[in-house]
Amino acid sequence: MALLEIRDLDAGYGDLQILDGVDMDVGSEAYVAIVGPNGAGKSTVMKSVFGLTTYMGGSIEFDGEEISGLGPSEIITRGLSYVPQSDNVFAGLTVRENLEMGAYTLDGVPESRVEAVFERFPILEERQGQRAGSLSGGQQQMLAMGRALMLDPDLLLLDEPSAGLAPDLVAEMFDRIDEINEAGTAVLMVEQNAKEALRRCDRGYVLVQGQNRHEDTGRALLDDERVRADFLGG
Ligand SMILES: Nc1ncnc2c1ncn2[C@@H]1O[C@H](COP(=O)(O)OP(=O)(O)OP(=O)(O)O)[C@@H](O)[C@H]1O
Ligand SMILES: [Mg+2]
Structure with missing residues (x-):
């Protein structure tokens, strides 16, 4: 199956x-x-x-x-997580806030998940306090993917x-x-x-x-x- x-x-x-x-x-x-x-x-x-x-x-x-x-x-x-074709980050929120939104269905945001995403995309850790709208296109795409990974999807x-x-x-x-x-x-x-x-x-x-x-x-x-x-x- x-x-x-x-x-x-x-x-x-x-x-x-x-x-x-x-x-x-x-x-x-x-x-x-x-x-x-x-x-x-x-x-x-x-x-x-x-x-x-x-x-x-x-x-x-x-x-x-x-x-x-x-x-x-x-x-x-x-x-199951989904990264749309466009408009896939919250431009006014910081990188970290965007990641936290990815775990909104949980009671709290597990820091271990944030760390796991930072490990995969080190640039997001460097830029975690920056507004998503100020990232380059590639960085925004990585952020969108990072957010989708916050729940460790199958x-x-x-x-x-x-x-x-x-x-x-x-x-x-x-x-x-x-x-x-x-x-x-x-x-x-x-x-x-x-x-x-x-x-x-x-x-x-x-x-x-x-x-x-x-x-x-x-x-x-x-x-x-x-x-x-x-x-x-x-
Ligand atoms: N929200 C919508 N309301 C009505 N029609 C839509 C909507 N979104 C897409 N369509 C129509 O559905 C069809 C398929 O669109 P879709 O976006 O799935 O194509 P795609 O294969 O992803 O194309 P692309 O390579 O350009 O991204 C198109 O004719 C499009 O105009
Ligand atoms: Mg398309």
């Missing part, structure tokens, strides 16, 4: 259906990427898993339990973690994600930087117009001529 099992999922916004029969699996400790053209519904998959879209049919099981129809505040307590949903970063920072961001995954957290990631994502992940899905188009190991998708021609620039 996979940690996350999405079956025949239909979802969208109000009356507007975007996802049409989507199937995806993420095993425990797996590293899975979703790639595809702009507007394909990649972010909508992530939002649907986290309870932020209109559910229209199918099922989403996490750790063997149905979570479709639950809201984010319930879902997060089950071991599955981390990352929507475009490398978007807008300079090339050297893109590599660093991917290295960080690799480390998080190697430490035992399953990762489901949407990436515009499809080649790099497929090189690193165990499994990938190509989503087109709200439907599964291809699914295979990252390596096989990279080598698949149809995928290369359509999405990877030949």
Whole structure:
């Protein structure tokens, strides 16, 4: 049994259906990427898993339990954290306050979790008293990821973690994600930087117009001529 099992999922916004029969699996400790053209519904998959879209049919099981129809505040307590594509930090709060927000479902904020996040992202410790809005794009992305790690989730949903970063920072961001995954957290990631994502992940899905188009190991998708021609620039 996979940690996350999405079956025949239909979802969208109000009356507007975007996802049409989507199937995806993420095993425990797996590293899975979703790639595809702009507007394909990649972010909508992530939002649907986290309870932020209109559910229209199918099922989403996490750790063997149905979570479709639950809201984010319930879902997060089950071991699933989500880093949105944009606006993913509280700009007016300090770095430390942002991290503390990540543990708002707990009675108190365990200092050991803050320390664990600082260990993974030393820059956040250095900048802990600074307002999040004053950080660079890459640092804000690390803060958003740090906040999502505060509850030590079993599955981390990352929507475009490398978007807008300079090339050297893109590599660093991917290295960080690799480390998080190697430490035992399953990762489901949407990436515009499809080649790099497929090189690193165990499994990938190509989503087109709200439907599964291809699914295979990252390596096989990279080598698949149809995928290369359509999405990877030949
Ligand atoms: N809040 C919303 N209300 C209505 N329609 C939306 C909303 N968010 C997204 N959509 C629509 O859903 C479709 C899929 O959008 P989505 O953001 O999931 O695509 P994506 O694959 O993540 O694209 P990108 O690569 O540009 O991030 C698009 O047609 C978009 O206009
Ligand atoms: Mg998106």
